Amino acid sequence: MGSQSVGHGPLVGHSTFSRNPPEMTKRGYDEQYIKFGFTSLHDRGEIKGQCVLCQKVLGNQSLRPSKLKLHLEKIHPHHQHKDVDFFKRMEENVKRQRLDQSGTLFQQNKRLTEASYAVSLLIAQQKKPHTVGETLIKPCALKMARILLGEEAEKKFNKISLSNNTVQRRIADLSSDIKEQVIAEIKDAAFRLFSIQLDESTDVSSCLLAFVRYMKGDSIKEEFLFCRSLENTKAVDVMEKVTEFFDHEELNWHNLCGVCTDGAPAMPGAKSGFQALVRNLSPGIISVHCLIHRQALASKILTSHLQDVLEQVIKIVNYMKSSALNSRLFKQLCTEMDSEHKNLLYYTKVLWLSKGNVVARVLELREEMQSFLQMQEKHKLEASFHEMLWVFRLAYLVDIFDQLNRLNLKLQGKGTTIIQFIDTLSAFIQKLENWKRKAEEGNFTMFESLSEVTINEPLDPGVAKDVVTHLSCLREEFLHYFPEIGREGLALMRNPFLVKVSDVQDDLQDELIEFQNDSGCRDVFEASSFSEFWPKMMGSYPKIAMECLWKLLPFATTYLCESGFSTLVQLKTKARNRLECEADLRCALSTTDPRIWKLVQKIQENISQ
Incomplete structure (x- = not known):
């Protein structure tokens, strides 16, 4: 008995018991398939079949005569006896529609993609999980469409792609587009000036939030800038993250006019704090310790x-x-x-x-x-x-x-x-x-x-x-x-018509004289707020406007960061603790509308069946 071995598992090395399933062979398209009403469609390196009558796309494994013929007989029984020339004419129409932006297929895919982006943006703005698209929104939309509009409308709604991965990709695209616009606006801002506010938190995960303020046209705009994870919260670590972002986006440190931080030990240090490190790169910046924290x-x-x-x-x-x-x-x-x-x-x-x-x-x-x-x-x-x-x-x-x-x-x-x-x-x-x-x-x-x-x-x-x-x-x-109270440094910005010419810098005096004798400026000043007035003066009185905007642009509080952390808490729950949340945060906090039309043009939608 000792020489016999009894076993019920596969023999080692036996070819019959393969642990990995064989790879499916990719099928090719045969020109003869046109007689069944199917043309070829290349999608992400894979050949698929597309019906020239209903434009439905079948997978690669369906590229076999039996399945193509079955589709023709079941879906289009009235056309099964048509000759090959008829199907070739229909094939030419389909190919033109792919190229022509006015074609039915192109326009349908364009609207489906646009709807997918629009819903994904709403999901991010409401701080909801990405799965809510396919588990709640789409089922609700299908039921409403069926009840109110009928089965045909339901079929159209069903083609909108809202899967978890799709929503995640859409939000990433939307975030990238918003960031691209914001960076472009910063670089095109008046005098190219901008200021930032920063705050770090370890409540949910150790991360750094940053917001930016800059000139856009005749107004001041505030925007979400970035969110970065932090391994440590020392000043050098914060500086490394900010420098990395500035270098990647090609932002100039010399255009940074102000930095506002909270009272954390790593931030306001005179020698080794973050603000001191920034001052080494931009000596003229205005460093602000958040007024709300100081009030507390x-x-x-x-x-x-x-x-x-x-x-x-x-x-x-x-x-x-x-x-x-x-x-x-x-x-x-x-x-x-x-x-x-x-x-x-x-x-x-x-x-x-x-x-x-x-x-x-x-x-x-x-x-x-x-x-x-x-x-x-x-x-x-x-x-x-x-x-x-x-x-x-x-x-x-x-x-x-x-x-x-x-x-x-x-x-x-x-x-x-x-x-x-x-x-x-x-x-x-x-x-x-x-x-x-x-x-x-x-x-x-x-x-x-x-x-x-x-x-x-x-x-x-x-x-x-x-x-x-x-x-x-x-x-x-x-x-x-609050040692700022009682200082005279803001007199020029507060009311330039009451400032003595001898009290300002020499290079501003001549321009200030012209300014104070401009009755039109006085009328605009009385009817506008500071943030509205000074941007309007950039063209006529650039030196005075530059001086005032340098002091007007810096943030005085880290309120935007604090409210951003509240949004982060809603996004990064225990069930979503591995989420890379910068894209969702940007879509939720940004005031810039993403250019969905531009994103749609870049995508050829593959309608999920």
Whole structure:
């Protein structure tokens, strides 16, 4: 028995059991196939058969007389007895249609491709997975077409290619076209000036976002520039990615007039930070640390008593939201007490508006929270709501955080200029000075919540002192973080008709004299915003326009990058964590319309069967 071996698998080296299926033989076209009504069609190196009657395309493996004859008999039974000359005439018509852009086949394929691009663009703009085209959009379109328009319309809709791979290719083409237009516009911009804003994030994946601002015609345009993955977030790594993009797109560093970054350690360093590295290549750039980030840093200052109140609020909220049971019980209690809101909000340090929203909700629901803590026998936490000094300070925090949140919202947005920000911040600092003066006089009417809780209870002098001290510290912090306030560097851009000729550079003085005596310019200035006026002056007064645009173009915040990261979070979910998302991001964030007509011309659509 030892000499025998029993096995049920294939013998090693036996030719009958091949692990790989044999490759299918590619078939050729025979001129005799025209008698069945079929001509040849070359598609991506493969020969296929095309019916000259219905123009349907059959695959290479269908190039056999039996299948071609079957098609003729089943689909075109009335033409099966036609002679060869008839089919040759039809063949000539088909070939002309392929070459003639007015032909039926060409126009049909053109419209199908255009529809595919248009739907793919919408998928990207709505931040949806690429598979939604074939799993949802196309089935819906087919059902609607069948119900409303009939079977013929359904067949036409079915020819639109919306597969996952097709949508991905379409979005890549659309993104490339948008980038091509943006780069061309930057290179053709007035004085070829442009500025960028950059920000890096590690929330979803380590990546770098960049946006660009430049002149297009008589207006300023903001556009998405690029998204790059980062292995490290050091300044040299960021610089490498930006340099790589600039070199590939042939952008000149000397035309870069401004760089705006956040407050990350790698960005604003004076010697080794990213802005310092850029300054080595473009010494005249204006480096800006995002004003919104600076506002958030300046707003952190609190007196010790106010800080204690904030920490206690966070502690109470964290306890009450620490379990699903607590949340449900508190929601039920709020419903029974007919409260407007029924949930507390978590404090999140990285969210700019979080503190203000949290303390406002706590003050609003303080009676409900007090009752809940009493039922839970958390007397230590409940005791805070019985202390009027604690409630007074909480009310003040609600008011001042509300003002800081309003300021933050004013600093957000697109198309803003440094002048608008300086004006907004200057106004807020003057408000702080006015509030401090009134508080020292015992007048707290500007703080609504504090005024409400002190209707039946006089304000404690200690709390009043805390308010005055905090307003004073807040003013000092804002002046520290915003040294631009009060400087005269923007006077020429702000109102050139009030600037003394002797206060500007020598090479600008003669042009400024002509400018100030141009009544037409004065009329346009009074009717236009800064971003509208100065681009219009490039032709008539290029030196002054150049000087002002150099200061007007730089971004003042990284708001576009922050909103871009929000879009990135929607795109790069756990199910799509390997997605190369630059193309989708560009289609979703760009304001430039892709030239779909141009892309359609480059493609000969292969209609999926």
